[in-house]
C-alpha cells in the first residue's frame with residue numbers, strides 16, 4: 001500500500017500542502033511512540049556508558065541495540081529511502097535484496113545533511129527525563145526498542161526539513177536565490193519561517209496528546225483526566241527542538257541548493 005504520509009511514495013504530489021500533510025501525519029507517529037515509551041520507567045542502566053552489559057562492546061546497551069537494529073534494517077534496504085537517516089551510519093551493511101527505486105526529489109548534497117547526533121543527545125539528555133517515570137523494571141530490550149521508535153520518528157520528521165526546503169525553493173526560487181547566493185543564513189531563516197504555522201503546530205500536538213493519551217471506556221468518554229504523556233511536554237518538544245531543528249535542516253539544505 002502506498003504510504004500517504006510520504007512524498008517519496010510513488011504517485012504522491014509534491015507541493016507545500018502535501019509536505020505539510022506529511023508533517024501533520026508524522027505528529028501521530030511521534031505522539032504514539034512517546035506514549036509507548038512512557039509505559040516503561042527510565043531504566044537508566046540502558047544508558048550507562050560503562051555498564052558492561054554487552055561483553056566486548058564499549059558503549060551503552062541502547063547504543064548496542066540501536067546499532068545492531070540499524071544493521072539489520074540496512075540489509076533490508078531501510079536507508080535507501082532518503083527520508084530515513086541512521087544514527088550510526090559508519091560501516092552499515094548494504095541491502096541484501098532489491099529495493100524500491102525512490103524518486104529523486106532532493107538535491108544530491110542533501111545526503112550530507114545529518115542531524116542524528118544532535119537528535120540523539122537531545123532525546124536522551126533533555127526529552128526522556130521529562131516524560132518517563134524514575135525507576136528500573138529491568139525491561140531493557142523492550143525499552144530500547146521503544147527508544148529507537150521515538151528516535152526514528154523524530155529524526156524522520158526533522159530531516160523532512162529537506163523536502164520542506166526543496167518545495168519552498170521550487171515554488172518561489174526568485175525569493176530564495178539572493179539569500180542562497182549571499183550564503184545568508186539569517187535571511188534564509190526569515191524567509192522559511194511562518195510563525196502562525198508554528199503556533200498551530202504547537203496547539204495541535206498538545207491537543208493530539210490530550211486525545212490520544214487518555215483511557216477510553218465504553219461507559220463514559222474518558223475514565224480519567226490523566227494523560228499517558230504530558231501534552232505540555234509534547235508541545236515543548238515541538239517548540240524547543242523539533243521545529244528549530246527542522247528549520248536548521250532547511251537552512252543547511254538551501255545554502256547548498258545552487259551548488
Ligand SMILES: O=C(O)C(=O)C[C@]1(C(=O)O)C=C[C@@H](O)C=C1
Pocket residue numbers: 020023164192193194195197198201242243244246247
Ligand atoms: O510548514 C512549514 O512551512 C515549515 O517550514 C515547517 C515548520 C515546522 O517544522 O513545523 C518549520 C518552520 C515554519 O516556521 C513552520 C513550520
